Every structure is written in structure tokens, then in C-alpha cells.
Amino acid sequence: MNIPDIPQLVADYERDGVVRIPLFLSADEVTAVRAELDRYIRDDLAAQPVDARTFEKDEKTVRNLWRLEKYSTFFRQLGEREDIRALIAPLVHGDPILAGVETFSKPARIGSGVPYHQDNAYFCQMPPDMLTVWIAIDAVTEANGPVFFIKGSHKDGMQPTKPSGVRGNSIGLAEPPSVSLSEQFCGLLEPGDATIHQCETIHHSAPNTTDFSRLGLLLVYRGSHTQTDPKLKEAYAAAVAATPPA
Numbered sequence: 001m002n003i004p005d006i007p008q009l010v011a012d013y014e015r016d017g018v019v020r021i022p023l024f025l026s027a028d029e030v031t032a033v034r035a036e037l038d039r040y041i042r043d044d045l046a047a048q049p050v051d052a053r054t055f056e057k058d059e060k061t062v063r064n065l066w067r068l069e070k071y072s073t074f075f076r077q078l079g080e081r082e083d084i085r086a087l088i089a090p091l092v093h094g095d096p097i098l099a100g101v102e103t104f105s106k107p108a109r110i111g112s113g114v115p116y117h118q119d120n121a122y123f124c125q126m127p128p129d130m131l132t133v134w135i136a137i138d139a140v141t142e143a144n145g146p147v148f149f150i151k152g153s154h155k156d157g158m159q160p161t162k163p164s165g166v167r168g169n170s171i172g173l174a175e176p177p178s179v180s181l182s183e184q185f186c187g188l189l190e191p192g193d194a195t196i197h198q199c200e201t202i203h204h205s206a207p208n209t210t211d212f213s214r215l216g217l218l219l220v221y222r223g224s225h226t227q228t229d230p231k232l233k234e235a236y237a238a239a240v241a242a243t244p245p246a
């Protein structure tokens, strides 16, 4: 990993709720991740429970892989790497626990969009010391559905939600924010680069209509001190019951 200036990273993260880290993974590590994802989808996925994945509308192309930390030794070991945990610890204000490894695969031509949301509507943790490392496996361009983040939105707490009806992103913001797209931070990344966003930072992404896949690998961590908030959990349970599995 290209080790960033940690005090600067922490200051930027606390202020903006999102930071970009160039070369989070090396080219060789990106190649290894891609190979393991291909192998897992080819050899293992069909035997896993249905909550291991969400398909796109064609019912066969992967939109998301979920719970890879449970189903793949390779991804559990990646998520538990000590250098990554050391980077995450000051951002979650405590001992980092790997809470999930997943993909937002955004395949070429049919990759679906992700509605405006705050991840804590899914994670339901208080205090909100939880975050996602979003690692580009493919290049993320303006055209293939980059993630847009509203800097500073994590400071306003949880916003009202509503079920979105989108498979894989069942709960979204009740109202889209008033911040225009041009004022939002666009996560343009080369393979191996990453963004880290706090779980209450508002973000979204558009469908991928290009011929180029936009595969992202996500590592999710929480501080060991966080606890499940029953009210958030109730709203999430209702949304996920309408459009399972996430």
C-alpha cells in the first residue's frame, strides 16, 4: 500500500467525510483481486446462499457480491491485513472490525445506478464510526458511473429515508439533496486507487451505459465500540423485506 500522510488524511476525512488514496493497492494486487473474483464467481457463487449476490436485471450478470469475508479466505485475509487496519483505526476512532467485503460491479452496458443514500441506513451503527474503503479494480471515469459524494454531509447526521425499491440498495434518502452534481466530489480513480467514505456521507452513482466495466471492491469497517441503533434497524428491515437481499 502507498502509505499516505496519516494526520493529513485524518483531518481531511473528519472535515469532508470522504478522501481519495492513490495506489491503495498495487497493480499486482489488483490483478490478484480480479483473478479471485473471477474464480469465485465461476467456481463458488452458485453454491452460496442467495444473500451472497445481487444480479442485474438480466438475472445473470453480477451487480454485487456480498459477504465475501465469509465466503472467501482470500478476501477475509485482505480485509484483515494489518497495514489496512492500522490506516483505518484513527478513522473509526478505535479498534477496526471488518464488517463486510463486497463488490459494486457496475458491468458494462447494464450496470445499474445507486440512489442517493447514507450507508448507515444499512449499517445502523451508533456512534457512526463506520466506513467503506472503495477500491477501483477497473478505471472509474466520468462516463462509466463514478460515485459522487457530498463533502461534509456526514456532519448533518442521518437524513429521513424511504425504501427505494432498488435491488441491492433497498433504502435511500427520502428527498434528493439540493447540492448540484457539479458541486459534488466525483470519485474518478485509476485501478488500485481508493476512496474512503464515512457511513453518513451522502453519495450515489449513475448507471453504466458504456462498453467499459466499472468494478469496485469494498472493504467495510466499524470501530469495535459501535452498537446497533434499533430505530435505524427497524427502517432498514422494512426496506430490505421489500427488496432483498440488501
Ligand SMILES: O=C(O)CCC(=O)C(=O)O
Pocket (backbone or CB within 6 Å): 104, 106, 114, 119, 132, 134, 145, 146, 147, 203, 204, 205, 216, 218
Ligand atoms: O459503487 C457504487 O456505485 C456505489 C457504492 C456505494 O453505494 C457505497 O460504497 O456505499
